[in-house]
Structure formats: C-alpha cells, structure tokens
Amino acid sequence: MKKLLVAVAALVGVAVAASVGSAGTARTAASSASAVTCGSSRTIGFLVPATGPAASIGQQQVRWAKFVVNQWNKTHKTAKIVISQQDTQLGAANGSAQALAGAQALKSNSKVLAVVGAAGSNENKGIRQTLKGAGFGWVTGSATADELTTTEAGTRGYFFRAVPPDSQQGTTVANLMIDKLKVSKVYIIDDEEAYSTGLADTVEAKLKAAGKSVTRDGVSQQESDFSALVAKIDRSTNVIYIPWQLSPKAAAFVSQLKQAGKGSIAVMGSDGLYADDFAAAGNPPTIYDSMFPVSPGQADVKAYEKAHGGNGDFFGAPTGVATQVVVQAIDRACKDGKATRAEVRAQIAKTNIPKSILGFTIKFTKNGELSGGKFGLYKSNGKIFLPISL
Amino acid sequence: MSEHDDPRDVGLPEERRIEGIPARPDEATQPRVGVDSWVASHEERRQQATGIGGRIQDWWRRTPPIGRLLVFLVPAIIFPLVSNSGNIYRYGILTLIYALLAYGLTIVVGFAGLLDLGYMAFFGFGAYAYGFLASQHTGRHWQALLVLPVVVIATAALGIILGSPSLRLLGDYLAIVTLFFGQAFVLFANNANRIDFPFFGEVDLTGGAQGLEGVDPLNFFGYKISTNKGYFYVALIMMVLIVTMLHLVNNSRTGRAWRALREDPLAAEVLSIPVKRLKILAFAFGAAVAGLIGCLYSSVQTLDAPGDYDIGLLITIYAIVILGGAGSLTGVIVAALIVNGVPELLRNPNNGRYVFYLGLILVLWYFLKSWKRLLIVLGGALAFGFVVYGITSLVWDRGTSGAPVADPETGANWLATAISHWMVLPTNATQIANWAYFALVLLIMASTLMSGWWRTLVLIPTVWVAAFAWENLLFTPDQINGPTRLLLLGTVLVVLMNARPQGLFGTARVEIV
C-alpha cells in the first residue's frame, strides 16, 4: 500500500514536470481560417533537403531562396520576409519521416502563411494531406512527377509547381531523339529512384509508340562499377539515355563507356545531370542534356551569378521562382493589413510574373502547372553545356 | 505453535530474501543449495548501491509492475493535450513507434539472444502489406480490424520462413544472413512494380521506387483516425498491450526457456528444452510485433517508400535496445525518449546548446567520479577559454567576429550571447574547425590513456577544443541534422559498450568461459 502511494506521488510529480516542460514549447495550433496580422515581418515555410544525400542540390535551392528573399528585403524594409526552414533530408534513411515532421511543424506554426517546397516528388506525396489540412498553398521548384497535379491527388488549388513536369521533359527528350537524332535503337538505363524511373517510363513509351527499338535496364544509385553494364550495350545502339540524379556517377559511366571502346554512342542525360563534370566527360561521346529552361541573360540570374562567384546553380533557379511567387502572393494578400493562408493560396493562383528567371511569364494553370513551360535542350562542347533547339 | 514457528520464517529481514527461493531452516548458517557464492552475494551487491541513485533504484525495483507502467503512462496521456500537432508527431508518435519496434526487437535479441539484423524487413513487410490491402494505390479499402490480424499473421509467417533456414546457423552467420535478407527486401520493394509473372503479366506489388501512396488511415468500423492525437493514443494503447504481453511472457515458462537458450544453447538442448521451436517462436513473435507497427506507421505516413526500411532505421532501433539494456522493458522506453528526443531538441539552436553543455558536464562527471575534479576541469576550461579569447581578439581580426549559431526566428538567447564572449568564433571557420575536430579526436584518445591528475590536466584543453568544434563545426545548420546526430549516436554506442555494456537498465552478465 505504501509502495503504491509512493508510486502515485512520483508519477504525479513526473506528470506535472512533463506538462510544464511541454507547455513551454507548445505553440497555439493554427487553424487555416485564423488571420495573421501583416506586420513588418512575414514568415514563409521552406521544406528543403539541406542535409543528407541530396544536399548538393538542396543547398542550391537554399541559396536561391535566400537570394530572392534578400533582394526582396532590401527593397521592402517594412515588409520583410523571414524563412522558417525545415530540413527534409531527401534520400536519407528516415527521409519521409523527416519531411512529414517538417510539414507538421510548419502546420503548427501560426505565423507561416505559405510554403516553398518540397523538393522530391515522393516527399510531396507523403506530406500533401498534412499541408492541405493546414490550408497552405505550396509551390515546389523541383518535384516533377506527373501524378502530383492529377485530380486523384486532390490538391488542385493548393499545390503549384514552378517547373515543367516529367511528361514534358520526357516528350521533349523523345522528340529530340526521334526528330533530330533520328535514332533506331536506344538503350535506357534508370537509377531505380522515383524521379528516374518516371522519366525513363515516359521516354520508353514514346519511343516504342514511334516504332523504335528500346532496351530498358536499371542500375543502383550506389553502383560505381558499370563495366558489366557497359559490356551489355550493343555497339549498334544510337543513344544511351541515363536520367540519373548524380552527375559524378554519370561522368564515371561515360568514362567507362570510353574505356570499353564504345565512345561512338551518344549519351543523353536529364536535369539532375546538368553539371560541368558530366559535360566535360564527353567528346567523344557526344553528350546531350535536358534542363529547366533558365534564361542566362536575365537580370536576376546575372545578379545571382555575380553574388556567387560565377556559379549559376541552375538546378535551384526554379526554387527561386517559387520563392518569388510566394513572397509576392503574401504581399498582395497583406494589402488589407491581415492575411490568412486561404487568401495567400488564392493569390498564388493569380500569379503573373513577366520576364522571369525561366525566360517566360510565370502563370499557373488550373492544375497548378506552369502555363507555357517547356524544357530546354543542351549539348556539350567538351567543357560545358550549350543550348540547342529542336 | 505460535505464529513465529512458521518454518519458513527464520528471522531474516525481508529485504535479504531473494524471491522465489524458499528459505531453509538452517539458512542462517548454511549456503543455499544450487546457489553459488557469486549469486548469493547478489543481494549484498545490490545493497551497495548507496546514495540517491541507490535509493531510486531500490524504490523502482520494489514498485509493482503496474506502478512502473503508470509512471510513463500518465505523462504520456497528458502530453497530447498540452502540445501542438507538430510536436505530437515529432516527440510523441515517432518515439512511440521506435519504442514499439524496439520492444519487438527485444523479443528476438533481448529474450532469445538471436542476432537478427534484418528486422526492418518485417517492419517493411507489415507496412507494405497494410498498404496492399488498404490504399488508393491498389484500390482495396479493408477495415482496420480485418487488416491488422491478417497482416500480423502474414508477417509472423514470414518470420517463420526466415527463421527456419537460420536454425542451422550459429550466431555470426545468422547476423550475416539476416542482414542480407533485410537488404534483399529493400531491393525487392524498390523494384517490384515491374515484375513479369508468366500468367499474370506485369504486376505492381509495391509501387516500386515511387512508393505505395494514398495509404488509408486506420478505419475502425467507419471511424477513421485522422489527427495526430488520435494516432498517438492508438500507439499508446498498442504500447500498453505489447508491454503487458511482454511482461507476462517474460515471467512465463517460454520466457524462462528463452533465457536459458540465450545464456547457453547447448546446455538448454541437453535439458530437453525445444531449442529449434523456441528460436522459430522468437522470430515469429518479433515479426508479428513488427508487422503490427508497420501497419500503424504506414497509416500515419500515408506513403510506403522502400528507403524507410533500410539500415538507418535498423541502427536506430538497435541503439535503443542496447542503450536501454537488452531484455529490460523499462530501458526501452527511456532509451527511445533519449534517442529520438535529444536529436529533435538539437534542431533548435537555442535549446540544442543546453543539451550539449549539460551533456558534456554529465559525461565529465561520470568519468571523473568526483566533484572536486569536475569543478577543476570546468573552471580550468572557462579560464582557458577567456585567455584564448583575449589573445585572439588582440592578434587576429577575423577571429572573434563570427556570430554564434542561433534560431533565425527568435534570435540568440542568453547562452548564445554568453558563449560569443567566451569562445573564439571566427568567420569562415570551416578550415580551422576541421583541424580542431581532428585535434579533438586525438586529445580524447590521449585523455583515455592517461589517469589521475594528468588526465584532469589534459581534459581542460580537451573540453575547450570540444566546445570550439561544437560551436564552429558540429552545431552549424549544415551539419546538425545529419552527420552530427549520427556522430553523437556512434559515440554513445562506443562509449556505452566500453563503460557499461549492459546498458542503462540491463543486468550485468558474466560470460562463464
């Protein structure tokens, strides 16, 4: 009996301590209808893989978002933007749990009005219920999977993307191969990740529909020894399509292709491989790439390059566009001094940014896709990628 | 006959009695049969634990199991009512899921002593099976009360299938084969959307690399659980059930048989304990628990991705089991709180600092074992820091012009500003910080080799270099969520195994050679 009393006293004490402790970190749960007063600083959420296996592209997105926000804050001193960054660790062991935790944290933070991100298509699939339930409008700069904007996804009016989807990239690539390169035999290798298989599927389907001979293969992202794979590729192949995410692996693949004496086969990459090491691995073989349509001569792009030692970080540029969209939407929604997440969402849908970083006017369709977006095509000159047209 | 003539009562104080072994009339003068002197001195060693720690340990041991459960249960019940949804997910649901997985692993590793490195395959199988039967991806929408038993039984069957060929394998080979099985599962899940079956054509089993999305929330007769609070309470109910079950099993014949198997399989077999059956039972049991948790995890995440069930999670769960003490039920929940809670606290730069410096002091205290020396080391490190700060601010411009890592939204708190007046914080510190990290590793190794006053002396610069590396390298936003978290986990594992192999709550085992 005495023991039980002692036990009860102890647990009451622990309970009190725990409640006091967690009350300190609790913030009021945000409801999507509650209005936030637009003071001198407004908060946007940012879901990005700042660390983890995808950190190299995540950091590009971080730099672009920070650049855009800094530019804005310089000219809008009474309406500054603060970024609440949540690290999603795309590709890490518990990456989906991290993404969900980040989305939950943003949902609970009543100051956050809209979200930029997330970077991965899978991440978006996992967090869309949470973000929709929070009432957020969110704009991604790199999640290109087609299913994200279908009716089944259920996020029309909430999800927007500042980058053309996979189906467009796949169509552009297939058209290049069929019309310009006039291929008859293509070898497609995906790297078994969601992004890669999606693209590979689209291109394979289009090529088969045009009656071309296609061999499909896959290799793990962690593989570095492609010699056995290279041995399987027939010398009469015209183009090898590798929609991978890691450019050093692609560069190694090209060099091993050369080692095996198959340097006459052209190699085509995708936007994840838009990097100098992949471009420099060629000649021979000829290397092509498809990439987001960033306009190099545009003022913001030039300013970015100047501020970052000549490095354009083109992979992160659409995230910069997404940040611009969100920031401007908040500004419009705040005209009456107050803003709710629903208002900001509605304003995002009405975005109109002429002469944007991507080289065309940013406007969204009803599905949340860019209207008029198309992918760019590039060819390596032995050192870097130069744009070509179909 | 008076009441004191009960032959079992020989006048020993109650605390000296070991439960379960009846007293003999001549107990006071003769050693107990079947109990050697090491075991008999068990009670004495227990009483040697003095001071506050000893008293807490004593009290804890004497609380009835239900009381021990309530100590954790009551704060857990109150927790969702006072925090917001984001914190419930991060601190509540994830901790519970990891703890539950650790309980399942405890059955295999802690109770039966089988080293299963492919445990995540069962977890993943349970998650994917749930998604297979209740998601938008596959179009089936079964009810939770129907799906859960089916998945649990299926996962248990998988456990039996994996367990059977492993019967012939001894310890280390079992580890290898199960490790490979875990890897094979991830590989399979990643590619199982394009398998060509001869009759069925192309079948999509797991959604491949895209994962199985649109998994249904848990659906009990039409009542769908959709909030974090709901899932937290479901997880809590599951935990209570599983802990109760484990506690009862541990004290049953099967539990004792597993312990015998763990300690010495050959002796157990000689004593006609059905070793093979027990091993398969352990596998099946552990797999069943993992399958159940897989369902819960899958419905919370609404997406099953292959990478979630890989080695990274396995290491975390093993860390929880080992840190808590293999076989200890209390240890698991405490360790889960530490392993999941601490890195989350580190996320916020202002809170994280408290964690680091407090942790540093605790670690120093544990290894120095005396108040005096601890104060000397801390005082020395403070003085050292001020001296270095003073010299650097005079000699090197960039040296002290950096800012301490702080929360971008709320700015630096008092600790951060205090640190910026004590610690050298150069701008662009990465190069120097890398060398400092290297120096830190060497200093820690040196201090382990020394003893006595030399060790205390060497610890002063070590503490300072540790703080330097922390502020300038490990705590920066780039590193804190990834490598630093893992680094701390790895260090905890190494130090724990060397200093206290039985974990926080485990019992020390003696390997009788």
Next chain:
Amino acid sequence: MQHVPDLISIFFPPWKNWSFFWDLTVSGLTRGSIYALIALGYSMVYGILKLLNFAHGDVYMIGAFLGWFMLQWLGGPSDPFISGWFVVACMLLFAMLGCGVLGVGIERFAYRRLRDAPRIAPLISALGVSIILQSSAQILFGTGFRNYQTETLVGFSIHNVGDVFFSTVQLVTVLLAGALMVALTLFVARTRVGKAMRATSFDREAASMMGIDVDRVISVTFFIGSALAGAAGVMFGLVFGQIYNLMGFLAGLKGFTAAVIGGIGSIPGAMLGGIVLGLAESYATGYLPQGSTFHDLYVFLLLIIVLIVRPSGLLGTPAIQKV
C-alpha cells in the same frame, strides 16, 4: 546441325559471344581482387578475435580519401611533381600506412576492453565506430564526390590478348592485389609474427601462456588488415574514378560476404571468396534476367546456397562446438 551452337548457348551462354564473356570476366576479376583485399581484413580479425568488424568498410573509405589527398599534395592529376605511376605508388603507401594506424587505434580504443564481454558488445561498438567514421568523413570532407581522374594521371591505354580487352589500370589492380596476397601468405607462414598470429587465432589463452604478447599480435593483425583495406580503397579510386563518404558501407558488405563465402577465418578462403564474388556479380549482371538491377539478390542466393551446402564456407574449417 547449324542449330547446335544455339542449343549449346542456351545452357552455356558464352558459346555464342565470347568477347562479351571475356569483358565480364575481366570486370569480375578486377572487382573481385578489391573485394578479396577487403575480405582479408575481415577474415583475419574474425580469426583472432571472433569479432565482425563492421568498421572495416569505412577504413577502406578513409584509405580512398587518403590516397586522394596524397594525389592533391603531389600536385594533382594534371600536373604532378613526379611521373604518374610514382604518384600512384606514393598514394598506395600513404593510404596503407594511414589506414594501418587507424586500424590499430580503433582496436585500442573500441575493442580492447571488450575481448571477454558477451559477443554483442564488440559488435555494437564496431557499429558505433563505423557510424563515427562515416559522419566524420561527411563533416570533414562533405558529401560530394571526389575524382581520381585516372585518365589524366596515367591514361587509359587498352591492351588485348586475342578477344580479351583490358586496360592498364585493371591489370595493375589484379597483379598488385595478387602480389599483396602472396606477400601476406608468406608472412603468415614463414615469419615469427605470422606464427604468433596463427597461434593466437587457434587459442588465445594458450598462446599468451606460451609467452606470446597477445596485445601486440592483435595490433599487428589489425594493422595489416586495415592496410590492405586502404590499398583496396586507392585501387578502387583508380579503376572506377569516384569516391564518396558512403562508399564504405556497400563495399564492406560485399567484402564481408566474400569472406563468408570463402570461409570466415581462413586467409586463402577470403581470397577465393573475393574472386568468386566478383565473378558471380559480373556474370549475374550479364546473363541473368534483369541482372543489373537484381545482381545483389542473386549474390544473396549464392550465399545462401553456399551456406546450406557447406555451412562454414568454401575453405573454412567446420566449427567444433566445445562443451
């Protein structure tokens, strides 16, 4: 009659396309030599301490990075101070020395106290060391890939003997690995320290009673095993180009499998296991359905089959359970 080659090629695929077969064999031998070197470290440590050293793969990774740093200090691949192959020799020596010292340090601080502890303790400690090495590499070197740029350093000249094509680097790898393995076998068989190693792996207590300094012998074992892993790391970088901080995990797993296939605890077994594993992977990629995606699964099946048929590996001694 003309369909006979087709029939044969169903059961024996190389019959139709020998050059493909030789390509796969060359690739498999190169990979296999690297696996063999890693497997040797695992086997030696297991033989002496009955410990599965999970940190071994990460020592291999550190070796690759040490080689890269040496390359940069000597002027980089395009403009080295001394000729290409001398640079390679320096890289190898530096990596082997560095990794050897690292291995000895790991043993001293993470495993020494746990020699008589229950088996799971040194295992978890090894896991902890592996995590520490990986995270430290990420903190110090970043997640990016570094390239050895072998093409600029020593060139990619391709030779051929009939239908068999191979490059100089591949040849050097296989020969060097072979030389190291021969040196190790001679060391263990002929020298006093080698004899001490064999004695200690047989019965540690008896060896210490015979006057053998067990601590020193174990340190030497770790030094040699880790040095071989370091050499393997540099060779990997030379042949395949890029290195990054997580490469140790997969390579360690493969080296581990090779050691088990050959019989863990046996030195010739590790060498055989490595070669077998490398060739098996290559042929699986080339000939089996969806081979490049699933070759890890096929290797796993091979492992299971070997363990079922010969539970202690191909060249291992059957373990006698002492009662």
